[in-house]
Amino acid sequence: MRRLEGLLKDFSVLPDRSDSRTWVPDPKCGFSVRSYYRSLQANTQEEFPADSVWRSIPPSKVTFTMWAACLLKLPTIDSLKRRGRVLANRCEMCGVTEETCNHLFLHCKVASELWAFVAYSFNISWCIPQSVEQLLFMWPKVKLPAKGRKLWLTIPHAVIWTIWKTRNDVIFKGEIRQFDKIILFFKGLIFHWSRSLDWASRYRFEDFVFSWESLLKSM
Numbered sequence: 380m381r382r383l384e385g386l387l388k389d390f391s392v393l394p395d396r397s398d399s400r401t402w403v404p405d406p407k408c409g410f411s412v413r414s415y416y417r418s419l420q421a422n423t424q425e426e427f428p429a430d431s432v433w434r435s436i437p438p439s440k441v442t443f444t445m446w447a448a449c450l451l452k453l454p455t456i457d458s459l460k461r462r463g464r465v466l467a468n469r470c471e472m473c474g475v476t477e478e479t480c481n482h483l484f485l486h487c488k489v490a491s492e493l494w495a496f497v498a499y500s501f502n503i504s505w506c507i508p509q510s511v512e513q514l515l516f517m518w519p520k521v522k523l524p525a526k527g528r529k530l531w532l533t534i535p536h537a538v539i540w541t542i543w544k545t546r547n548d549v550i551f552k553g554e555i556r557q558f559d560k561i562i563l564f565f566k567g568l569i570f571h572w573s574r575s576l577d578w579a580s581r582y583r584f585e586d587f588v589f590s591w592e593s594l595l596k597s598m
């Protein structure tokens with residue numbers, strides 16, 4: 380009863396009018412499938428950064444990995460343990476703590492170094508977000524060079540894919556992670572993704588690798 384009173388306290392009673400029901404998504408025309416569908420879409424967009432996940436430039440395997448990382452569905456060790464696998468959980472990238480999706484992509488020593496490189500490149504002062512989902516909500520609000528913005532919006536995809544590929548090579552191929560190699564792979568991705576953009580056609584692979592900072596300054 381108290382809860383009901385709380386809900387009603389901001390509403391005034393109009394004794395000269397009859398009670399009626401209102402369909403909130405479309406008070407004028409009432410219920411329709413279209414208005415219901417739109418209201419569901421609006422809720423979904425608030426809860427999940429779909430536009431930031433499904434960017435058109437990265438290949439679908441990368442956007443799918445980003446989608447899975449956002450929903451904590453990638454087969455990281457903590458996720459495999461939740462599904463019943465008996466495994467010792469240790470992050471193979473840093474070796475100091477357990478592997479979770481958000482640790483691997485955001486807070487691990489290797490991820491922190493790559494994000495520090497990104498922050499330095501784009502002159503960003505920020506705190507690394509708590510989750511990949513938060514990262515995707517935040518990244519479009521970061522001040523990025525106007526020229527090439529469509530490409531720079533895919534930086535989180537390039538970071539996540541670089542780390543995921545490196546992590547898998549370390550675990551399944553026994554490769555040793557090297558920061559120079561990680562940066563080279565990251566820049567190579569951005570170069571390949573830039574090939575569909577007109578402004579980028581005058582830049583060569585060497586420009587992305589050896590003149591990364593001056594390339595960004597020219598934007």
Ligand SMILES: [Zn+2]
Nearest residue numbers: 470472473487
């Ligand atoms: Zn780690």
